[in-house]
Amino acid sequence: MTSPPVPTPPWRAARKDRKARRALSRDAIVDVALKVIDAEGLDALSMRRVAQDLDTGAASLYAHIDSKEELMEEVLDRVHAEIGTIEPRLEPDPENWQEQTKEWMRRGRRVYAGHRDLARAAMEQAIPTGPHALMNIEKLLALLRAGGLPDQAVAYGVDALSTYLTATVFENSLLESSPAQTGQTVEEYFGQVRDYFGSLPVDRFPNIVAMVEPLMRDVGDERFEFGLDLLVGGLARYARPRGTDAAAQGQEDAQA
């Protein structure tokens, strides 16, 4: 098979080039996937799209990753890492657990908001089991336990907080991306909805018509903060009595 030296044909050279940047790996794939989401949104993410940025075909990805679903889990866990590593050492303070919890939630919101509509993917994940996602659950559990809540309240509380976080961030991303598909800005879209609500028949929808302004006010921080206060404040009612007021409250659930 020893043949005399011959200039390699162009297609083989091209092949060589491609093989040369053999940077194909699990991490590289997840990297690119997240970059695509950040740049073009979740809908633009396809196996072919990821492969394209890696100068290869979609089939090649399946040597490193079982399915797109698994890829998404990996991407989501990377984002969970981003939430957790901003302030790696968090010492739950029993005197300050409410504000700490809120701050943690705000951090999560900021991080998610920085990745377009990735929160939609987070919603579709039933129970997150990635290491960094677990770390975040662990942190939240620690905060609520520091508040002295009964175990069941801690568990349901963490669940409610997580649900609230992903759901609100997702809805926010919807409000930004769905009017963009028809080429209008968020303000235009909101203006249209405001007008529509205002134009409803007053006899059938008196409250909507009367409440158009408060309903349409702010899509962002204030709205999020309101619900957050509802939840954390509600959880605080379960807290171990401290200071003057008793923590007793008449609900039968969330027993210790």
Add this chain to the structure above:
Amino acid sequence: MTSPPVPTPPWRAARKDRKARRALSRDAIVDVALKVIDAEGLDALSMRRVAQDLDTGAASLYAHIDSKEELMEEVLDRVHAEIGTIEPRLEPDPENWQEQTKEWMRRGRRVYAGHRDLARAAMEQAIPTGPHALMNIEKLLALLRAGGLPDQAVAYGVDALSTYLTATVFENSLLESSPAQTGQTVEEYFGQVRDYFGSLPVDRFPNIVAMVEPLMRDVGDERFEFGLDLLVGGLARYARPRGTDAAAQGQEDAQA
């Protein structure tokens, strides 16, 4: 072009048969779509699948409906009608608005739960504008206003409640449908997660390990009821002072 009478060829006869049941209409399409969702789940819903039950092709549907998205809006509004028509006349009672609100939420949950994973579609709808959806918002607004909440608290409160409803119902449907795809029951899936959580390294995840049981307890009513109580109880803090306690609270948002 006048040709002598000839027995219609079989294929034309077949065509005749199909045309005879010209029951194709907007309502009929929405009917079938909802039936498909109820019977086979949201993922099974495709334009071709709907057309098949109507003995036609997918293209024929587009004479009555602009897009699949519009079809989903129609389906969702039908379900919203189902929520609203169970108790068409609801008189908001200022003395009882909290329990009325909770009951309304429970009703919504029951209805959604009766339609498989349709709640996922509800999540993806940015701002519902269907007539029956608006009617439900109207009802919720009336209830919170009867409680004497400041306008902004009413608006944000309705939003938080709606979000909580769809998000929790959606998560519940996920927990039921996602393990079913791999052929296991919900109990098996939950057992696996429980075992996994329990097997985590105690030094890194002390709270998760300690809280496995409360975390994994109940996927249903109790969990929902807990979050519901958090929200409604939190809203009640904004209520107009009645009886002894003052409703003042230090948050700066949700001003009237």
Add this chain to the structure above:
DNA sequence: TAAGTAAACGAACACTGTTCGCGCCGTGGA
């Protein structure tokens, strides 16, 4: 009866996630 119109429809387009099987390539053993 003739014309006009609106619905129905088959085929096609551009996508999607995933699988199959071939061929290249770097590494370990003889």
Add this chain to the structure above:
DNA sequence: TCCACGGCGCGAACAGTGTTCGTTTACTTA
């Protein structure tokens, strides 16, 4: 040094998806 092996890369294909095009069909109106 040579060779075989095994894993990875990858083009092509499969079975789907929502949607559109151009045509045929059926019904209504003049």
